[in-house]
Amino acid sequence: MPAPAMTIRARRDITEAESLLADREIIADGASVRATAQALWLAKVQLAETMLRRATGDYGPDEYAARYPDASALPRKATDKPTKGKPRVTFEDAVRGWSLNAGYNPDATPIPRSYHERSRTAQRLAAFLGHDDVTQVTRDAAVRWKEDMLANGKKRASTIGNDISEMSSVWRWAIAHGKATDNPFKGILPPAKVRKKKTKKRPYTTDEARKILLTALRIAA
Known part of the structure; x- marks a missing residue:
């Protein structure tokens, strides 16, 4: 049976893919995330078809089984391996991770503006x-x-508000990918612009109004 056409109709497809990649501690760019979302979507469709056949009494071989490797042969997650602690994540590590995930190559020439500003x-x-x-x-x-x-x-x-927003986006990436547990910038209010005091104009005096009128009359004459 040919595979159905893939269309990611909801943000949840991308979110699920990002969560899976983060769980495996894989830093992926936008195209890789979308490809992962497509593979997950297709796997769910194929599982649904198999379960439907089973529900209608068809217990023949699963035609999709050969497409997937034996789970026991898959490499274990990095978090399953015995470690002495997670490696230190620097600000630059997080900025580069955010940049790649957002589709900006930090090593490109010229340097992408969004990456450069956050760095x-x-x-x-x-x-x-x-x-x-x-x-x-x-x-x-x-x-x-x-x-x-x-x-x-x-x-x-x-500019200060923009700095806070930039760092908040980087920390959101870090949390989503298991590099941090809290976003210290979340909810911090950007500063308001300094309001200039408006000067109230006083009305012309009678003498000033008379001089303005006489000047206008001379110019018009």
């Missing part, structure tokens, strides 16, 4: 904190970083 922001964050360990950034530290940028007054409110 520079991560470097500034590391300089402020004195370390670059993804798992060691607390919410308190993230708030202090924001407050420090505000206090120095060297950045516009929109």
